[in-house]
Amino acid sequence: MARRRDIEGEDIPKAKISKESLKEALVIFKYLGPYKKTFIGGLVFIALSAGSTMTFPYLLKALIDSAHGTATGPLAYTPGAIALMLIGVLAVQMVFSFMRIYLFTFVGEHAVADMREDIYKKLIMMPMSFFAQRRVGELSSRITADVGQIQDAITGLLAEFLRGVFTLVIGIVAILWISPRMTAVMLSVVPLVIVIALVFGRFIRKISKKVQDQLAESNTVVQETLQGISNVKAFSNEWYELGRYHNNISAVVNTAISNGRYRGLFVSFMLFSVFGAIVLVVWYGVGLMQAGNLSFGDLTAFVLYTSFVGVTMAGFAEIFSQLQKTVGATQRVRELLREDTEDVAVEDVKLENEYRLEGNVSMRHVAFSYPSRKEVNVIKDLTLEAKSGQQIAVVGPSGAGKSTIVSLLLRFYEPDKGLILFDGRPASTIPLSQLRKQIALVPQDILLFGGSIFENIAYGKPDATEEEVMNAARQANAHDFISGFPEGYKTMVGERGVKLSGGQRQRIAIARAILKNPVILLLDEATSSLDSESESLVQEALTNLMKNRTSFVIAHRLSTIRSADQILVLEDGRIKEAGTHQDLMANEDGLYRNLNKLQLFEN
Numbered sequence: 001m002a003r004r005r006d007i008e009g010e011d012i013p014k015a016k017i018s019k020e021s022l023k024e025a026l027v028i029f030k031y032l033g034p035y036k037k038t039f040i041g042g043l044v045f046i047a048l049s050a051g052s053t054m055t056f057p058y059l060l061k062a063l064i065d066s067a068h069g070t071a072t073g074p075l076a077y078t079p080g081a082i083a084l085m086l087i088g089v090l091a092v093q094m095v096f097s098f099m100r101i102y103l104f105t106f107v108g109e110h111a112v113a114d115m116r117e118d119i120y121k122k123l124i125m126m127p128m129s130f131f132a133q134r135r136v137g138e139l140s141s142r143i144t145a146d147v148g149q150i151q152d153a154i155t156g157l158l159a160e161f162l163r164g165v166f167t168l169v170i171g172i173v174a175i176l177w178i179s180p181r182m183t184a185v186m187l188s189v190v191p192l193v194i195v196i197a198l199v200f201g202r203f204i205r206k207i208s209k210k211v212q213d214q215l216a217e218s219n220t221v222v223q224e225t226l227q228g229i230s231n232v233k234a235f236s237n238e239w240y241e242l243g244r245y246h247n248n249i250s251a252v253v254n255t256a257i258s259n260g261r262y263r264g265l266f267v268s269f270m271l272f273s274v275f276g277a278i279v280l281v282v283w284y285g286v287g288l289m290q291a292g293n294l295s296f297g298d299l300t301a302f303v304l305y306t307s308f309v310g311v312t313m314a315g316f317a318e319i320f321s322q323l324q325k326t327v328g329a330t331q332r333v334r335e336l337l338r339e340d341t342e343d344v345a346v347e348d349v350k351l352e353n354e355y356r357l358e359g360n361v362s363m364r365h366v367a368f369s370y371p372s373r374k375e376v377n378v379i380k381d382l383t384l385e386a387k388s389g390q391q392i393a394v395v396g397p398s399g400a401g402k403s404t405i406v407s408l409l410l411r412f413y414e415p416d417k418g419l420i421l422f423d424g425r426p427a428s429t430i431p432l433s434q435l436r437k438q439i440a441l442v443p444q445d446i447l448l449f450g451g452s453i454f455e456n457i458a459y460g461k462p463d464a465t466e467e468e469v470m471n472a473a474r475q476a477n478a479h480d481f482i483s484g485f486p487e488g489y490k491t492m493v494g495e496r497g498v499k500l501s502g503g504q505r506q507r508i509a510i511a512r513a514i515l516k517n518p519v520i521l522l523l524d525e526a527t528s529s530l531d532s533e534s535e536s537l538v539q540e541a542l543t544n545l546m547k548n549r550t551s552f553v554i555a556h557r558l559s560t561i562r563s564a565d566q567i568l569v570l571e572d573g574r575i576k577e578a579g580t581h582q583d584l585m586a587n588e589d590g591l592y593r594n595l596n597k598l599q600l601f602e603n
């Protein structure tokens with residue numbers, strides 16, 4: 001029976017088997033292509049191994065019959081000779097089995113590694129809109145669960161299937177040859193038992209799943225209440241939760257008990273019918289033996305072949321259900337492989353020179369809504385003009401669309417209307433990689449990867465030297481605190497290492513941006529969650545970073561943007577006011593002036 005590997009306990013849905021879905025499943029063979037010879041070698045060894053297994057009952061029969069000297073035909077040898085032959089067959093069989101497992105594993109692992117890399121490449125190059133509509137867990141299960149299922153199909157399922165076909169054909173021919181009449185008896189009983197067992201088994205699996213689901217539901221109660229334990233206690237709802245849990249658990253018990261009744265029936269019925277079938281066949285066989293139409297060896301071989309055939313028939317049901325899962329997995333993988341990716345180019349010096357930017361940015365009547373929420377117009381009509389080297393501040397209430405402007409400049413999304421120009425060129429005419437290479441983003445919540453501080457800074461320029469990384473850290477006011485760690489730049493961050501404070505993380509992100517040396521800099525509330533001491537350090541680092549670059553600064557604290565060349569007050573997807581600090585303060589009823597007043601009290 002096919003080995004099942006449970007990948008993170010994930011349930012792989014089955015798919016209908018149809019001509020189309022099977023055709024889709026052929027994607028597997030594309031990945032087998034490079035390993036064709038090894039794969040065919042594996043197939044040959046399966047045939048050999050199945051074939052040699054099937055000679056076993058025959059040789060055993062000859063061995064048994066040699067005791068009475070009743071052995072006839074080509075194997076009328078002494079018991080010792082036949083036993084040696086049997087051992088020989090077993091030894092050869094060892095080699096065949098080893099080879100088939102080894103070759104299939106080799107092919108399976110390679111093909112699947114190729115497939116995983118292809119899928120990962122697809123995933124990582126997908127546009128942002130793709131990720132907005134899917135859950136991360138769902139995507140990563142493409143690589144783990146679905147590909148794992150396909151791998152099992154290559155290494156296990158196919159072998160199982162071929163082996164099954166060989167076994168069935170050889171087995172049925174063998175029993176027919178031993179005794180056609182007994183075969184008729186056997187074939188009228190065994191498949192019937194198998195069919196009943198399958199139907200019953202499926203029903204039992206269904207009700208066990210119900211128990212599992214109910215148990216999972218009761219676990220949700222436990223998790224929720226333990227996570228929100230302070231809520232439970234503050235509302236003194238302990239008894240209420242206890243009641244909720246009791247109801248859930250009672251449901252589990254009821255279902256499980258009725259489940260137990262069916263399982264009991266199933267097991268006792270199966271024991272009765274399997275052994276009943278054996279008794280029936282053997283009884284009939286003994287009758288034939290008494291009439292002198294069958295030897296004891298024949299009977300033994302017949303029973304052995306019959307059990308091979310029976311087990312194989314039952315195994316086919318499992319193979320079919322696995323095939324359905326595999327087809328489902330290939331369909332989802334195919335869907336993903338068919339999606340259009342962003343155009344992420346490899347290094348190209350010629351392109352780099354052709355598209356080198358000076359840093360003039362303009363947005364003209366841009367309108368935009370997120371693909372996942374088409375009905376909300378996040379940006380309504382936005383026009384702005386930033387000259388090379390200027391500092392543009394964007395302020396406004398949360399939800400105004402400030403971060404959306406950043407995403408549009410990075411071309412995570414395309415505007416629905418209007419134009420974004422870099423040095424007068426429409427953004428869409430600049431290759432994505434060339435554009436993004438010249439822009440650096442310091443976001444509000446910074447993600448550090450689980451590596452060393454050095455690696456995290458060098459993310460801005462993977463081939464940076466130690467000298468460059470340290471220089472960037474110095475300019476970002478990060479060198480001192482990094483050197484303060486016992487392991488310095490080799491300090492691991494994230495789960496396995498030191499937890500950094502918000503301000504420290506921010507300065508590492510700034511060092512990363514400095515190292516990238518961008519023409520255009522995007523700061524999205526880069527200082528909003530800092531205490532005042534680290535804020536002044538970070539602010540100083542940012543001032544260093546903004547020199548000689550076009551920068552867009554989204555700021556929560558207005559004190560940090562007074563010297564900006566332009567301040568844009570964004571509200572509800574539109575620019576409400578624009579100008580320098582002096583311009584905007586001159587307007588008595590202006591939004592900016594009022595916001596400033598409010599913040600004076602805040603600080």
Ligand SMILES: Nc1ncnc2c1ncn2[C@@H]1O[C@H](COP(=O)(O)OP(=O)(O)O)[C@@H](O)[C@H]1O
Pocket residue numbers: 132370372373378397398399400401402403404405
């Ligand atoms: N990925 C997204 N998908 C759908 N709606 C979004 C997405 N990101 C932001 N929004 C919505 O767009 C509006 C503007 O968001 P954002 O630009 O992040 O505001 P700000 O940065 O000014 O606080 C908000 O109403 C927000 O809910």
Ligand SMILES: [Mg+2]
Pocket residue numbers: 402403404524
């Ligand atoms: Mg924002």
